[in-house]
Amino acid sequence: MNQDLNIREDKSFEEAISQLEQIVSRLEKGDISLEESITNFQQGIELSRYCAAKLDEAEKKISILLQDEEGNLIEKDFEL
Numbered sequence: 001m002n003q004d005l006n007i008r009e010d011k012s013f014e015e016a017i018s019q020l021e022q023i024v025s026r027l028e029k030g031d032i033s034l035e036e037s038i039t040n041f042q043q044g045i046e047l048s049r050y051c052a053a054k055l056d057e058a059e060k061k062i063s064i065l066l067q068d069e070e071g072n073l074i075e076k077d078f079e080l
Helices: 013-029 034-062
Strands: 063-067 073-077
Touching: 013 034
Parallel strands: none
Antiparallel strands: 063 073
């Protein structure tokens, strides 16, 4: 992730979503400068990508792809 925008790899999904919501709120208010808006937008994009990656990671932990008898991939819920 982009360290210049202060996005840590160890940030939890919940922390990232909360930060993203704050950025969206600031951008929607429209009371910040253009430069601040661009910086917030860039950080929002990075957070969005981070959250998408975390969701993808979680989905991979929950699901396991298996092959059936015909060699087709089927999705099965992850079981401990």
